[in-house]
Amino acid sequence: MRAVRAALRVAGIAGIIGGLMDPGCTQARRPVLDVEVMPGVPDADARVARLAASSPWADVRRADESGAVGGRRASARVVLGDPAAVLASLRDRGAALALRAAGEALSIVSVRAPVQAAVGARVDVTAMVTDLPRRHGRVRVRLLDGATGTAVAVAESGDADPLRPAVSIEVPWVPARPGQVRLRAVAEWMGDGQVRSSSPADVDVHVRDIALAVDVLEARPSWGARFARLALDGARRVDVRNETRVAPGLVTGTDLQPRPATSRDVAGITLVGGVDALTTRDVARLKTAVQDRGHTVVLILDEVPGPGPWTSLWPHPLGATRTSGATMVARIGRHAWHVREWIEPRPATDARPLAYFDEGTPVLWGRPIGAGRVVMVTALDAWRWRADEDADFAGGWRALLTSLALDQPSPLSLRAWLGHSGDGQVVGLAVTAAPGVAVDAVEVTPVEAVEGWPASVPLWSGRPGQWRGTAPWPADRRIHLAARARRGGRVVAEDAAVIQVSPPALVAGWPDVVRHQAESGALAAGEAEAPRALSALRAALDAPAGERRYVTRTWWYAAIVITALGLEWILRRLQRER
Structure with a gap:
């Protein structure tokens, strides 16, 4: 029994001395790839899993799984999705690799509409749709009110030629209210649910009640x-x-x-x-x-x-x-x-x-x-x-x-935009009176009360017939503003504007993504070419710093030392020794 006790004592003491003297060893660390899958892309987890399987040299995780891989920061960001959504994400934050989601999906590469329109007068909004499936079918373009999401117009193409790379569709729209109207176009392939609809594309039209x-x-x-x-x-x-x-x-x-x-x-x-x-x-x-x-x-x-x-x-x-x-x-x-x-x-x-x-x-x-x-x-x-x-x-x-x-210019023209100042983001306002409109005072007021806004926005006069002003950045909502010009206490001209706080949806095709990545010195490829693109990314990444590991600082090593010393102490107490 004494030999067992001695062995346990030696093991425990040696473990403590080894922990104090352990120099550790360097172990290579694998890079971490953050994969962000854009909204609207199906089977996101399966796509990330395929990327992980094709890059065994890296730890791959979805961008929202920040606690994975030991909580380590990502070595590179990978964006996967349809062109417009990918480019919008890249403009907010760069990525080492942009991947186009596999599968058939339409793209809107341009939306054209007049800068101005009149209430009750027909306007033709033209959408150019590309990435058509290589088979006969029809394309439908829906116009939505960007503020409410309600459909305001729809148009369909004829039977699309499988050999045509794109189709142009004119959607007739009749404005029903004045102000700044944001139209959101979405293209759909009719009769086949396997073809993804396009990312939304926005265009702004100033509607006058003229x-x-x-x-x-x-x-x-x-x-x-x-x-x-x-x-x-x-x-x-x-x-x-x-x-x-x-x-x-x-x-x-x-x-x-x-x-x-x-x-x-x-x-x-x-x-x-x-x-x-x-x-x-x-x-x-x-x-x-x-x-x-x-x-x-x-x-x-x-x-x-x-x-x-x-x-x-x-x-x-x-x-x-x-x-x-x-x-x-x-x-x-x-x-x-x-x-x-x-x-x-x-x-x-x-x-x-x-x-x-x-x-x-x-x-x-x-x-x-x-x-x-x-x-x-x-x-x-x-x-x-x-x-x-x-x-x-x-x-x-x-x-x-x-x-x-x-x-012809409006008697009074109100323009509003979202900008920046020394105090952060603000709403800029500009009011212009047409030639021949004599004005004593101009006021701009929100039609409905806005938190943090005064009842009347302060304006200062610049050139004759022009006024400027700023207001605090509002919450995520649309704000209706009214401008009135007075002379002798009587309203002689008025106008209205609508501020859309959220930025418009980007209109882009995959060549725009490739061009953006090339200018940034980054990579872009289709999802089918992901293994080759990931290999190129591996060569471009800096080797991650090695990680020094200490065996004696692991929980299982501490458990062995504590167990040895504990058993030795128990055996001594059983034999009534100190």
Whole structure:
């Protein structure tokens, strides 16, 4: 028994001395790869497991498993998903390797929409969809309100050609409310649930609740001006007045005196027929409206006009009349005018085409004068073919006038954006009054109370007619703002804006990801090429520092020493020894 006790005592004491003198040994440490799987990618755990199996030289974990692998920090970040989501993540935080998720998935590489739109007027949003499956099928694009997620429009393509790399889909949308509207486009492959929908793609459109004040002046009876006026009958938010001079001293219609001032967003447009019969007084009044008040004058030609006062509105010489035996199609927005007779004005440095025939010949021209613009319609007989089956004479005129109205500045324009200052993130505000709008004071207020915001945002004046201000960064929500300009205590102009706090969804394709990674000196590959990409990543990574390990500082070593000394003490007590 004494020998056993001695052996236990020697083992315990040797263990203590060994723990004090243990130099330790260096053990190689494997790198840790943090894999972040983007939302919308199915079987995320299985994909991470496949990456781990193809890289036995590293410890692979999902990005949200930060406690794994001994709590060690990642040696490299790997992002896996569809192109748009991957690029958005890379812009926030770089990654050594970007992997495109395997499987069929659509991508939206561009979304185009007008910068401005009018309430109640159709807008065409065009989405370019790529990465189509190599088989016949149809693509559907849904437009959602980016704030509420509710669907606002949908359109489908025809049967997609398996050999086509992309398809362009136009989605018609009619804005229902003014302000900054964020549209979110999502592309879906119809009839096959195995094809993933695209990542969302956002586009912002500023919608104006604009009204049209249209005056139609026929200096002499003109079929073109008359049918243009009739095309506006029943149009929403269009107030039409007309004056027709049937003969000297004989006038029908209303007196086209200047309209009373209003705080609403109203665009002034004058349609002029029989331009060669305009008087000097007519031209002076029209030029004043264009130059000083930013109105638009549309000259509707029915023949090559002779010389007269009208040439101060369009001083450039006109070309000869052109005729065609076949119908020519002019595109006014999405609408077709059928034309067989037109004038080709000679090129001028300050005139530019606004609309074309399908063959590329201009049919509408515009030139700026002061704050406004003069537009010339050179299609002489579009009204004559308005009843043709494929023609939309009335729709063309409504689209044209809406476009011209949106080109006119609002009496008061409010813009809001998210920015930075010395104190952090803020909301920047800019208010601009249009030329000719006399203003004493401007105020910007949230339509609904916002935590941390004053009831009225303080503004300071910069240039004449311009004001700036800042407000605290709001919580994650949309904020409706109203701006009012006052003169003599009366509101003379107003506007509204909507702040969308969250950033818009990125629009991108895989080439954009590859380009971003190349510029950053990082790697990008498809998930199928992951083993080769991981091998390249291994070569690019710095060797992790070795880890020194001490055998005598493990729990099992301590248990052996304590057990040996404890047994020796128990045996001594049993033999009644100290």
